[in-house]
Amino acid sequence: MDTPINGNLGDQALAMAGLHVLAQERPSSSLLEIQNYQVRSSLRFLHDNLKPGTPIFWNGGGNIGSLYPYEEHNRWESFKAFKESPIVVFPQSVHFSSDLKGQRMLKSSVRNYSLKKELTVFLREEKSFNFFRKNYPEVESYLAPDTVFLLDEYVSKLLKKSERIGVLFLARNDIERNPQFNAASIAEVIDKAGFQTEVADTYLGEEFVGSLNREALLWKLWNKMATKQVIVTDRLHGMIFAYLTRTPAVVLANNNWKIESTYQTWLKDCNFIHFLSKYNQKMILDSVQRLSNVQPEPVNIQINFDQFFKKLRQV
Incomplete structure (x- = not known):
């Protein structure tokens, strides 16, 4: 239900x-x-x-x-x-x-x-x-x-393998948004540091999504994420999708505890997911640069x- x-x-x-x-x-x-x-x-x-x-x-x-x-x-x-x-x-x-x-x-x-x-x-x-x-x-x-x-094993087995280039921002714009996170301005800083950047979201707007088109839309996003060097996100499922696609991610706190607590409970020992509870543009850039060279090693969540x-x- x-x-x-x-x-x-x-x-x-x-x-x-x-x-x-x-x-x-x-x-x-x-x-x-x-x-x-x-x-x-x-x-x-x-x-x-x-x-x-x-x-x-x-x-x-x-x-x-x-x-x-x-x-x-x-x-x-x-x-x-x-x-x-x-x-x-x-x-x-x-x-x-x-x-x-x-x-x-x-x-x-x-x-x-x-x-x-x-x-x-x-x-x-x-x-x-x-x-x-x-x-x-x-x-x-x-x-x-x-x-x-x-979905970890299912996604990792079927994901398209491709060269990874650039940084993808998955930024929320709703009641759970942290006003401190301005994706467009941070993307400019990271772009100037030599990374191609793209700002998007895991929310497609008011488009109707149900059992007939659900998986196709998810695979479109997952395959897109798998072409990126790093994800920057303040969405809980942005973080989890990064894990499924083995894409290094800088994860930023939102306005409640669910992202930080999920990270601390299950992903704190994961070498390619990095959480920032407080941050500025330099801290995010430093994390992106470090993670862009990391070889992902998944943890046993199952x-x-x-x-x-x-x-x-x-x-």
């Missing part, structure tokens, strides 16, 4: 990875994909037509919290609609604002999650996991990497999915 239709290729990769892992771990099951705009309208139909006990799998991402209330409210409604079905929430990040509105929503969220029996929530980085364990003690929860990491795989097979 809750697969995206927007042009955010990070969200689309989560859907792709989620569907792949379900097909792999539950080969005898029939899968029905419910896109996010269909969730509310489909609840009654699904409630009336699914066999009691049919497992529900909720797409992963970074939308538990007050930052994306529509998605959080949809989850609450699904908990109420499927009281007799186990629900597994794929790895998520959590963020509630510290203001009164955010704290009220946190209180409501804890109540809705705690009332649902047979609910399992996976958190994709340690800060969210610790926050969830503290605030939702009655809910079964586990730490597991972002599901896009599950061993951290054992509990996730076990739960998918159990329910």
Whole structure:
């Protein structure tokens, strides 16, 4: 449930990875994909037509919290609609604002999650996991990497090999953007240092993306990234895509903890992914120059999915 239709290729990769892992771990099951705009309208139909006990799998991402209330409210409604079905929430990040509105929503969220029996929530980085364990003690929860990491072997095997030239910026321009990061001005500095630069994003705008064109658009981006010497990004999935394509990356903090915590939890020992929590143009340029000469050595992230795989097979 809750697969995206927007042009955010990070969200689309989560859907792709989620569907792949379900097909792999539950080969005898029939899968029905419910896109996010269909969730509310489909609840009654699904409630009336699914066999009691049919497992529900909720797409992963970074939308538990007050930052994306529509998605959080949809989850609450699904908990109420499927009281007799186990629900597994794929790895998520959590963020509630510290203001009164955010704290009220946190209180409501804890109540809705705690009332649902047979609910399992996976958190994709340690800060969210610790926050969830503290605030939702009655809910079964586990730490597991972002599901896009599950595409590692698939992407690395099929990726087109080509000469790497230049630096690609994948810069966000939304509510999670860090205003300190001005991709165009930093690109000018790096361009003057002798690197070809290109500024883009993992978000394609309002283009409709679904099951028919999802993988083609992702492969277009991944093959493009594989032609670059270095990626500079403030997007979490920009960082993960760089890892999948074995492209050295300078990763910059956004306005919440999910990028830094994901890096510290899974990628801090990776030699070709470098995170900067505070930065200026010189620091970014220095990191680009250093990483342009690095031979990527992947780390073993897959061993951290054992509990996730076990739960998918159990329910």
